[in-house]
Amino acid sequence: MARIRHKSLDCSPGCAVEATLQLIDGKWKGVILYHLFQGTLRFNAIRKRLPNITQRMLTAQLRELEHDGFVLRTVYPEVPPKVEYSLTARGRSLEPVIMALKKWGDENTEFRHHCDIRADQDEVCPVARSHAIKSTSE
DSSP: OOOOOOOSSSOOOHHHHHHHHHHHHHOSSHHHHHHHOOOOHHHHHHHHHHSSSOOOHHHHHHEEEEEETTTTEEEOOSOOEEEEEEOOOOHTTTHHHHHHHHHHHHHHSTTOSSSSOOTOOOOOHHHHHHHHHHHHHH
């Protein structure tokens, strides 16, 4: 059964957070927005950057982002049709939010490409630590 969402933002101070998350929820919207911060992209260019997304899901997510006013879809009258996706001003306004999520993820998940270890820290990166534990136990 689907979760009931609030229809207005007068329910509590957290409703604005809920409404924002509802607009950018899902596995792919934030990632699509992240890639569009770098500039206008065509459908296949987005798909190449997200190899695990299906064509159907990418189409659905782009339509929702367009419907919510974050993405502008431009169709050029050519054969075959050329379609480009870019951010609207509203979409661009999410850049600090998405970049904050990326920064938090870089610092707090094992999806990091590398570990940032400061000279004043004795703590070893959790990813490096798990690899060291595996290699010593073998």
